[in-house]
Amino acid sequence: MTVSKPAxxxxxxxxxxxxxxxxxxxxxxALQMGxxxxxxxxxxxxxxLKIFEDFLRCVAPLQLTPAQFSVxxxxxxxxxxxxxEIANTLGILRPNFxxxxxxxxxxDLCTRLRSANDRRSHILVLTDKGRAVLARAKKLVATKHExxxxxxxxxxxxVALLSMLAKIAREF
Amino acid sequence: MTVSKPAxxxxxxxxxxxxxxxxxxxxxxALQMGxxxxxxxxxxxxxxLKIFEDFLRCVAPLQLTPAQFSVxxxxxxxxxxxxxEIANTLGILRPNFxxxxxxxxxxDLCTRLRSANDRRSHILVLTDKGRAVLARAKKLVATKHExxxxxxxxxxxxVALLSMLAKIAREF
Numbered sequence: 001m002t003v004s005k006p007a008x009x010x011x012x013x014x015x016x017x018x019x020x021x022x023x024x025x026x027x028x029x030a031l032q033m034g035x036x037x038x039x040x041x042x043x044x045x046x047x048x049l050k051i052f053e054d055f056l057r058c059v060a061p062l063q064l065t066p067a068q069f070s071v072x073x074x075x076x077x078x079x080x081x082x083x084x085e086i087a088n089t090l091g092i093l094r095p096n097f098x099x100x101x102x103x104x105x106x107x108d109l110c111t112r113l114r115s116a117n118d119r120r121s122h123i124l125v126l127t128d129k130g131r132a133v134l135a136r137a138k139k140l141v142a143t144k145h146e147x148x149x150x151x152x153x154x155x156x157x158x159v160a161l162l163s164m165l166a167k168i169a170r171e172f
Numbered sequence: 173m174t175v176s177k178p179a180x181x182x183x184x185x186x187x188x189x190x191x192x193x194x195x196x197x198x199x200x201x202a203l204q205m206g207x208x209x210x211x212x213x214x215x216x217x218x219x220x221l222k223i224f225e226d227f228l229r230c231v232a233p234l235q236l237t238p239a240q241f242s243v244x245x246x247x248x249x250x251x252x253x254x255x256x257e258i259a260n261t262l263g264i265l266r267p268n269f270x271x272x273x274x275x276x277x278x279x280d281l282c283t284r285l286r287s288a289n290d291r292r293s294h295i296l297v298l299t300d301k302g303r304a305v306l307a308r309a310k311k312l313v314a315t316k317h318e319x320x321x322x323x324x325x326x327x328x329x330x331v332a333l334l335s336m337l338a339k340i341a342r343e344f
Contacts, residue, residue, distance in 0.1 A: 046341035169218035
C-alpha cells in the first residue's frame, strides 16, 4: 500500500462493527482486518451497499430502485431523448435498460414512443403518474436519505466526498 | 436536496464525460444531468464500477476479483477461522460465499477443513499457492491500482475519502 494507515481502525469499534463481529464469531474475538482496512475498493463497495439499502428503505412506499430513480430524474430533465442516449449517459447496458423500461412502462411511469426522425429509435417520456411519483421520491430521498447522510458526514464533507466520487467516476 | 450544488458539474467536462455524451447522442447535445449530479448514491455506484473495472484490469494476470482478493487477505490474517466468521465479516451471503470458496479451492488457493471442535463447521486456510498469489496480487494492487488512485486524488484526499466511506459502511 502506498499511503500510511488511515484512521479507519482507530478508536472504539462502531456499533455495526461490534455487531458484525458478534454475529460472526459467537464467543470468539473479532477478526483482524489487516490490509483490508486500507483497501479502497472494499470500503467503497461496503458503503455503496449501505447507501443502496437505505435508499430502498426510504423510498419503499414508492417501490423504486436507485437506478429507476436515476432514469426518472433524467427523463424529467431531458424529455424526448432516445433510449440509447439515456442508457449511455447512465452507463446501463442495453439489455438491462430494456428490462428496466419494461418495468417502468408496465407501472405507467414512462412511455416509449417511436421517433419521428428514426423509426428504429424509441423516444422516452415520463407520464403524469411518473412525474408525480418522481416528485414524491425526490422529497423522500432529500429528507430521509440524503438528510441522514448529511447528518452523519456533515454537509461540507458530504459535498467533498461527492466531488471526489464524481472525479473517480469520470477520470479514473 | 439538502445541500448546495457541489462542484461536480463545474468547469470543463472531463474526457470521459465528453466521450459518453458523444457516444450517447451522435450529433445531439449532451443530456442535462439536473439533480442526478447531486445524488450521492449515483456517483458512489459509478465510482465503484470504475474502481472494480480497474482492479480487475490490474490483477488480470492472476484472475482475482475484488471479493476473492478480500477473502485471501482475511484468511492470511486470520488462519483457522471458520467459514461463517469470514463470510459475516465481509458481509457476503452464505450461498455466494460457498460458490466463491468452491472457485478458490478448485484453483488450490485455499482449503476447507472440518473443525475439530465443531464437525458441522469448516475452518479455512490459505494454501502455499494461495499465499504466493496473494503476495503477487498485493504488489499489483498497491503499485498499479491504489497507486493510480493516489495520483488522481492525492494521498491526503484518498485517506480522507477512505475514512468517510468506512464511516458510512459502519454507521449509516
